[in-house]
Amino acid sequence: MNQIVIDSNKRALFLNIKEILDYKELLFMLAYRDLKVRYAQTFLGLLWAAIQPVSTLVIFTIVFSKAARVDTGTVPYPIFALAGMSAWGYFSFVLSQAGNSLISSQHMVKKIYFPRLIIPISKALVGFVDFFVALIFLVILMLIYQYPPSLNIVWLPVFFIITVISGLAVGIWMSALTIRYRDFQHILPFLVQFGLYATPIAYPANLLTGKLPNWALSFYYLNPMAGVVEGFRWSLIGGDALNTWSYLSFLIVFFLFVSGLYYFKSVEKVMADIV
Numbered sequence: 001m002n003q004i005v006i007d008s009n010k011r012a013l014f015l016n017i018k019e020i021l022d023y024k025e026l027l028f029m030l031a032y033r034d035l036k037v038r039y040a041q042t043f044l045g046l047l048w049a050a051i052q053p054v055s056t057l058v059i060f061t062i063v064f065s066k067a068a069r070v071d072t073g074t075v076p077y078p079i080f081a082l083a084g085m086s087a088w089g090y091f092s093f094v095l096s097q098a099g100n101s102l103i104s105s106q107h108m109v110k111k112i113y114f115p116r117l118i119i120p121i122s123k124a125l126v127g128f129v130d131f132f133v134a135l136i137f138l139v140i141l142m143l144i145y146q147y148p149p150s151l152n153i154v155w156l157p158v159f160f161i162i163t164v165i166s167g168l169a170v171g172i173w174m175s176a177l178t179i180r181y182r183d184f185q186h187i188l189p190f191l192v193q194f195g196l197y198a199t200p201i202a203y204p205a206n207l208l209t210g211k212l213p214n215w216a217l218s219f220y221y222l223n224p225m226a227g228v229v230e231g232f233r234w235s236l237i238g239g240d241a242l243n244t245w246s247y248l249s250f251l252i253v254f255f256l257f258v259s260g261l262y263y264f265k266s267v268e269k270v271m272a273d274i275v
Helices: 017-022 024-039 045-067 077-099 106-111 118-145 151-180 184-198 214-220 224-237 246-268
Strands: none
Touching: 017 024, 024 118, 045 077, 045 118, 077 118, 077 151, 077 184, 077 224, 118 151, 151 184, 151 224, 151 246, 224 246
16 A cells, blocks of 8 residues: 655645656546536537537638638638637637636545646546547548648647647646636636637638737737647648747747646645635
8 A cells, every 4th residue: 555645844846747647547537527427418428529619610610701701722611710629629628627627626625635736637638538529520521621631740749739738738727726816717718718719710820920010919929829729720731831929829838837837836735725
């Protein structure tokens, strides 16, 4: 039987990755529980994971492709939009679920010891289901339109990892902030709704790069998903090389992830008292 020693003198900003691995069974159990509860006693089951992106895609196609006539070049608009929605859908799911995860699991946080970081990470695992369903639907659209994937697909694993990290980065930050300031429970839906249109999902980013001044573009790409969505789409359907502003978003993702881990660790020691 493993002996667990809780040392209050340990540095607050020390990240014990091995401890998280030691609790991997709990991590997978929480993810399985959430997945089971999510689709329990539903008539359509996993089809709900496809209904949301499909309905959003229909709206985007009508508004941006037919009405606004957004130019996506040689790429059929449904493929263009869904390629961006796949990455955004995962990010928004993790942001929403991880943000409130500690409050919804406060009974566990108060009673037993385990690395609290496991709770928001488990939400990231659950998000893979919707993510892969969206990708399957994207493959189906490519077959229908007879649009082959780009040779850039060799970079897809890289942008897949960046997408996961971006979701975890903001999710970890929001979960820790929500514990201290419950106002963030009300801010989360607004962030998701605002981010959907502030991210180049329904339109290509080059619509902005040629029209906005540099200071405005730098502000736009402070949105971590602006570059991530563009990179994820580029790896799937090709197109022009990523603009240099996208790398600003990648730096923001890295900064949010690292700083989020340390902030979460600083809050973790008092989490049971303030939850």
